[in-house]
Amino acid sequence: MLDLRYVVENLEAVRTRLCRRGDAYSASLDQIASLAQTRREAIINGERIAKELNDATAAMAKIADKKSDAFALAREKNRALGDARKTFEREQAEAELAIQDLLLGIPNEPAADVPDGRDETGNVVVKTWGAPPKMDFAPKEHHDLGTALGILDFERSARLSGPRFSVLFREGAMLERALATFMLDVHTQEHGYTEVYTPYLVKDSALYGTGNLPKFGDQLFKIAGNEERTYDLYLIPTAEVPVTNLHGKELLADDELPKKYVAFTPCFRAEAGAAGRDTRGMIRQHQFDKVEVVQLVRPEESDAAHEALTRHAETILEKLGLHYRRMLLCAGDMGASAKKTYDLEVWLPGQGCFREISSCSNFGDYQARRADLRYRPADDAKGKAKPRLLHTLNGSALAVGRTLVAILEQYQQEDGSVVIPEALRPYCRGLEKITRR
């Protein structure tokens, strides 16, 4: 969410910058400006009357005889003031509610160094690491490989849960678990992240905090039932949601920053609107595992933290020897909450293309304002510093299922077996290769 005062005072500049996303949100911005004026007038009027009433009330407290005519008269007079105040307060509250609704629907401003572009064709290749593995045969796609090896099963998962799920057997299941442990170890031991285990169900308020609600509810699984509950629960679409909101409504001390968390969780996505896309295999599922890194940092540190965090994700790919490239997303292809995003795309020889395996974003204070993430800066020369909003960042490091896919496809052999990357072998009881049984 953008700051109201900032929007009102920089209306045209905001309009121009949002335009880069493909929609200037002009109508919303104009409504916000107008409502802000209404709100300001209601505040001024309401406060004037509140002052009057407070003075009158204080005077009443001094009347010794509460049964006197003077007291009764004052009471009558003040009743009207109280009603008037309530009217203005209501007007203010209504304006604020409407403003809030509009602001929640407005995306973040793209950073200045984000390229123009309306969709993924506007994204820019920043770098490419490694090379496609040499294969003197036609590479297979992961689902054919995995099914033949008996480690992937999409028939039974369909029977159990419908489309967009999978069952993993033996080395498949082991690899999933090994990858998660491997990634967690690297991030906690080498990159300084604190491992955290969170709930997989969250209140809607947490989803407002990260920006998944109110606009993208169709991507979420909402938990049905339970009449007695007064709030909605959702399955998390990513660990970003519980982890980013972890310190919501707290006031963090300067010396506990930056907060760096890594969490391994399942992710649940409705994939509405993705009908027909990636229907085969493990690329796009309703449930998948992901190791997510999240940072809460001082505002002036977020750009550097974004570069570092992206490197942390890349490290995993490099340790696994997986050929990939880094993309800088253009303004039109970024998520609504982000101000700058790098996607890491891993090479899939079976599909003959790069596929997203990680998305690393800097959100500036956009999520922090929604989720109420603040810290008190260290005292400056002028004395005690005011609380400030933090900046939030996160990235997949990595999507475990897609990493498994990439390993199957990049490490496949002509006979259909799959070599296990060396870095992963200690997590696989030393196993070097997956072969057909």
Added chain:
RNA sequence: GGAGGCGUGGCCGAGUGGUCGAAGGCAGCAGCUUGCUAAGCUGUCGUACGGGCAACCGUACCAUAGGUUCGAAUCCUAUCGCCUCCGCCA
């Protein structure tokens, strides 16, 4: 699931209808001390919004949302959360 209790400032903790934004303590900050030494003394010290060039002024905020009242941290209702006991359970 049943019974009871509790939610106050960064933290702890007073306060049960009328100058209470809220005593006291801790932490922090500034200064003074330097023979009580992981010390002592003094002062200062919330957040948001609105107005003002500014000093500053005003309003709101005692879990959250409503309500009663001339007036609510204090009374009422609902909700959320935590604690204790019983039951159940992995």
